[in-house]
Amino acid sequence: xxxSNLVIxxxxxxxxxxxxxxxxxxxxxxxxNPDIKFVLFGDEAKVNAEMAKFSExxxxxxVIHSTEVVRNEDKPSQVxxxxxxxxxxxxxxxxxxDARAIISAGxxxxxxxxxxxxxxxxxRVHRPAICTNIPHKDGMCVMLDLGANTECSAINLAxxxxxxxxxxxxxxxxxxxxxxxxxxxxxxxxxSEEIHQAAKMxxxxxxxxxxxxxxxxxxxxxxxxxxxxxxxxxGNIALKTMEGTxxxxxxxxxxxxxxxxxxxxxxxxxxxIIWTMKKKMDPRKYNGAMFVGLNGLSVKSHGGTDSLxxxxxxxxxAKLVRQDFVQTIRDEVEHVDLDELSQDILYDxx
Amino acid sequence: xxxSNLVIxxxxxxxxxxxxxxxxxxxxxxxxNPDIKFVLFGDEAKVNAEMAKFSExxxxxxVIHSTEVVRNEDKPSQVxxxxxxxxxxxxxxxxxxDARAIISAGxxxxxxxxxxxxxxxxxRVHRPAICTNIPHKDGMCVMLDLGANTECSAINLAxxxxxxxxxxxxxxxxxxxxxxxxxxxxxxxxxSEEIHQAAKMxxxxxxxxxxxxxxxxxxxxxxxxxxxxxxxxxGNIALKTMEGTxxxxxxxxxxxxxxxxxxxxxxxxxxxIIWTMKKKMDPRKYNGAMFVGLNGLSVKSHGGTDSLxxxxxxxxxAKLVRQDFVQTIRDEVEHVDLDELSQDILYDxx
Numbered sequence: 001x002x003x004s005n006l007v008i009x010x011x012x013x014x015x016x017x018x019x020x021x022x023x024x025x026x027x028x029x030x031x032x033n034p035d036i037k038f039v040l041f042g043d044e045a046k047v048n049a050e051m052a053k054f055s056e057x058x059x060x061x062x063v064i065h066s067t068e069v070v071r072n073e074d075k076p077s078q079v080x081x082x083x084x085x086x087x088x089x090x091x092x093x094x095x096x097x098d099a100r101a102i103i104s105a106g107x108x109x110x111x112x113x114x115x116x117x118x119x120x121x122x123x124r125v126h127r128p129a130i131c132t133n134i135p136h137k138d139g140m141c142v143m144l145d146l147g148a149n150t151e152c153s154a155i156n157l158a159x160x161x162x163x164x165x166x167x168x169x170x171x172x173x174x175x176x177x178x179x180x181x182x183x184x185x186x187x188x189x190x191x192s193e194e195i196h197q198a199a200k201m202x203x204x205x206x207x208x209x210x211x212x213x214x215x216x217x218x219x220x221x222x223x224x225x226x227x228x229x230x231x232x233x234x235g236n237i238a239l240k241t242m243e244g245t246x247x248x249x250x251x252x253x254x255x256x257x258x259x260x261x262x263x264x265x266x267x268x269x270x271x272x273i274i275w276t277m278k279k280k281m282d283p284r285k286y287n288g289a290m291f292v293g294l295n296g297l298s299v300k301s302h303g304g305t306d307s308l309x310x311x312x313x314x315x316x317x318a319k320l321v322r323q324d325f326v327q328t329i330r331d332e333v334e335h336v337d338l339d340e341l342s343q344d345i346l347y348d349x350x
Numbered sequence: 351x352x353x354s355n356l357v358i359x360x361x362x363x364x365x366x367x368x369x370x371x372x373x374x375x376x377x378x379x380x381x382x383n384p385d386i387k388f389v390l391f392g393d394e395a396k397v398n399a400e401m402a403k404f405s406e407x408x409x410x411x412x413v414i415h416s417t418e419v420v421r422n423e424d425k426p427s428q429v430x431x432x433x434x435x436x437x438x439x440x441x442x443x444x445x446x447x448d449a450r451a452i453i454s455a456g457x458x459x460x461x462x463x464x465x466x467x468x469x470x471x472x473x474r475v476h477r478p479a480i481c482t483n484i485p486h487k488d489g490m491c492v493m494l495d496l497g498a499n500t501e502c503s504a505i506n507l508a509x510x511x512x513x514x515x516x517x518x519x520x521x522x523x524x525x526x527x528x529x530x531x532x533x534x535x536x537x538x539x540x541x542s543e544e545i546h547q548a549a550k551m552x553x554x555x556x557x558x559x560x561x562x563x564x565x566x567x568x569x570x571x572x573x574x575x576x577x578x579x580x581x582x583x584x585g586n587i588a589l590k591t592m593e594g595t596x597x598x599x600x601x602x603x604x605x606x607x608x609x610x611x612x613x614x615x616x617x618x619x620x621x622x623i624i625w626t627m628k629k630k631m632d633p634r635k636y637n638g639a640m641f642v643g644l645n646g647l648s649v650k651s652h653g654g655t656d657s658l659x660x661x662x663x664x665x666x667x668a669k670l671v672r673q674d675f676v677q678t679i680r681d682e683v684e685h686v687d688l689d690e691l692s693q694d695i696l697y698d699x700x
Contacts, residue, residue: 222594246599
């Protein structure tokens, strides 16, 4: 299986403007990841037509023909039964050991459902989680869960902390990531019982995690922590609130500039600032939500991203593949029995 | 008691730079609210010294001496036993019927605890909530609960919808506010069982509420709804995430301008834009978190606000006092038996 070490499987048909964006994304990502090979699943004729534009691609890309495509409106319960879609086949390549990670820009629910069914949760891990890198004022941090689990037990949260710690080490290259639980206050009594127990469990794992306690949402952007842990409902709320607020503020800036006579006169001075802001806030840089905790990495690219955005998703996946992320989780989870730890803590409390 | 109709009770000693900010805030708010009278509780000498700066104040302000002050580090369990603080006395004035609302810029936990103890929850209302007005691209909306109740039942959420509806009518002057439940998706199956049941209850209240279903956090800033309902944990997470993200984006803008040679040359053109942005995003405009559902209105001003910010909190309280907000809640809640409705819905589900 050493052959599969640095192979990423790609659903070439997922997302808008596929397979063009996908192939172009691979072309861009190759520059930073010359060691990675790709297997593309999709309509052979269409994929090959795109591949022909970049002669070097055939050296590290294989195309496997698939006859069907998962559509955006397809339900997870349907797609898990259709083995002929490009998405199913791409994920199955990871299950078979032919690739270490799968990337798709297609239907999120379908990707999660097929990934969970085929790749299965890592032994001793209770629940997979969705995570992504988000920006703060001094760089980036890892945030999870972002929606895979609406409700989470203390064990789930403690596991997310362990997985998030590995993610921050591998994707953000932070040696000793500061881990925090998302909460509505720094005081010990704030928040739910699950959060309190998770805090105790994370402290007691013997994994020497750099746990810094609770973080409030407004502190995320201050860069107080490198790993933000929450249940999927709360994480999803926070992520979408960030998205909305960033849009609100930049919309405000746009309308202010549009309605200002001074701005019109001073446009040559303003444009470099607008460009720099756009570059810094570029959502493409944060593309690639990772579905982690499974025997293989499943990455969801934004369906509407362009080739540069797609290449960022590949970059992140490549980092994790290169460092054998899944095996690292297995190794670390093996050293900590969260079920037992949970019993100890329940015993402490009552 | 008709005398108390338009009286607001003020904790003159709460917050930074009190009682100066408080007295100046009243001076500013008076222009828009000539019908409102104020009772100020605090150190008589200090308050009178500030009052002396504005000769007209004595016409609509009364000062009542108090010997003690609630400090920021005081615990709720302590402050509810000390009847001599300016905060306690100011809240007690509402209980006695001498005022309709109380405003304080002091310790939040203390204000909530004393308010709840003295004013008590309105009959048939199960839980009070914290709410505030937040900005969206076309105006403002009401959001509640922001932290009074970490966990909420469907009944609590339905009540918040009823109260939020009244708040939006009275403070934002929206005739038929669009009410939405904060959730992580628009689909019926998304979110918790409490949210699903609350949706059913709000539809079935016979109050003819303009309920538009679920709202996702990124849609808040788009102005999709006028009343955003959630449990206190989720609401607090969303509010603090907005705060953090707005700060992140404006910090990014600042650093971009600071590091740009073009910006330095074009500063005269940029300044009007920066000023307009500052004005539009001014947090003072949204000052005044309201603690609602009690027999009297309790308003928390930000402790660090200035006199203009304090005057905004008074403005909002005055609007609610003028329209007899508490009585409106009593009237509307009387028409809907949420406990019975809850039973009906449980029966539907199982």
